[in-house]
Amino acid sequence: MTRKTFKPSTLGKAVAVASLLIVSGSAFAVGVGGGGTGPAGEYAATGSFDTTSGSEGQCTIYRPRDVPEGAPLILWGNGTGAPTMSYSQGLRHWASWGFVVAAANTTMAGSGEEMLDCIDAVRSASYGDNVDFSNVGASGHSQGGGGAYIAGRDDRVTATAPMQPYPFEFGIGDRDPQNGPMLLMSGGADFIAPREPVQSRIFERAETPVFWATLDSASHFELSWSFGGYRGLSTAWWLYQLKGDGEAAEVFTGACTACDASGWTIERKNF
Numbered sequence: 001m002t003r004k005t006f007k008p009s010t011l012g013k014a015v016a017v018a019s020l021l022i023v024s025g026s027a028f029a030v031g032v033g034g035g036g037t038g039p040a041g042e043y044a045a046t047g048s049f050d051t052t053s054g055s056e057g058q059c060t061i062y063r064p065r066d067v068p069e070g071a072p073l074i075l076w077g078n079g080t081g082a083p084t085m086s087y088s089q090g091l092r093h094w095a096s097w098g099f100v101v102a103a104a105n106t107t108m109a110g111s112g113e114e115m116l117d118c119i120d121a122v123r124s125a126s127y128g129d130n131v132d133f134s135n136v137g138a139s140g141h142s143q144g145g146g147g148a149y150i151a152g153r154d155d156r157v158t159a160t161a162p163m164q165p166y167p168f169e170f171g172i173g174d175r176d177p178q179n180g181p182m183l184l185m186s187g188g189a190d191f192i193a194p195r196e197p198v199q200s201r202i203f204e205r206a207e208t209p210v211f212w213a214t215l216d217s218a219s220h221f222e223l224s225w226s227f228g229g230y231r232g233l234s235t236a237w238w239l240y241q242l243k244g245d246g247e248a249a250e251v252f253t254g255a256c257t258a259c260d261a262s263g264w265t266i267e268r269k270n271f
Contacts, residue, residue: 039213039258040251043239044232047097053088057121058114059102060084062095067127072135072242074101075118075151077109077144087141090227097235099242100131109144110168112151119156134158135242139234141223142166142193145185149202152178159241161185161234163223165202166193181209183237183252185230187218188265206269211237211252214265233258 049064064071074094078084084091084103091101102118109115115138122128138148138160145165152160161183184202186195193199195214203212215222215229222228239248251258252271259266 039261039264040232040236040248042232043097043235043248044093046093047235049096049098051092051095053092053095055105056102056125057117058105059118059121060105061122061125062088062091062101062103063127064095064098064100067100067130068098069130070132071098071100071130072132072137072238073119073122074099074137074139074238074242075115075148075157076101076103077112077115077138077140077147077151078103078107079140079142079144080110081107082141083107086224087227089225090223090231093227093231094235094238097239099137099238100127104144104147109140109147110150112138112147112149112154115140115144115147115151116154116156137161137238137242139163140165142220143168145193149178149182152180152182155179159183159237161237162202163227163230163234164190164193164199164218164220166198167202178206178208181241182206182211183234184210184212185234186212186214187220187222188214188216189218190220190222192220203267203269209270210268211258211271212267212269213258216263216265 052065053062094101102122104114104118106114122131135158136156138151138157140148141163145162146167148160148162149165149167151157159180163185164187186199203210236248236251239245
């Protein structure tokens, strides 16, 4: 079977249009899928930590007001042309569950480099001694999801959760050198970073565990502002991967409570 190859120039044009729409208004509407429905809906509710935000170097930080000892770190990459504020409620939501979230202040996060630079920025912060740098996640949307995919090759990154990613490149060789497990999130109505052939290629190349979750009704704008229908699932993933939460793990492993969720297409690999 022949698959199409998408060049960076094609990506730039398509995602730039999408990001312009996000910034111009869609970013301030809750995603159409609804964060409280679907698999892991209980994790779409706000967590127990009061949160705050600020800056460290070239990164915007969302964190618990009092960072608990051993708090994991999540790196975030924005979509093309979209500022961090376009995703602020989703990032703050993760912080409310006890994570320090560091978003690279760039609208061109596809290399993953700016995201990885946030590790040192957080390490130098006043609360840095409380952060567990042995449990680092990488996530992002669209081009930033591609950046998270690339950052997942770095040995400092424990797990990834790219959202509707569109990587600039897939590396050299037939297999993908990811270091840890991946939650790969797609939208069934996403025509900008489509499930086929973009995310399917990521899934096929992976040698590490991948949980591929497609919200069938989701467009490319589902994530704007609050993470929409992906909010609960992504939170459960981080609790499972970065905090070793056994109940959250059941969403993805064993009988897999997410696997038969209505309105979702779920595929697993190496679980």
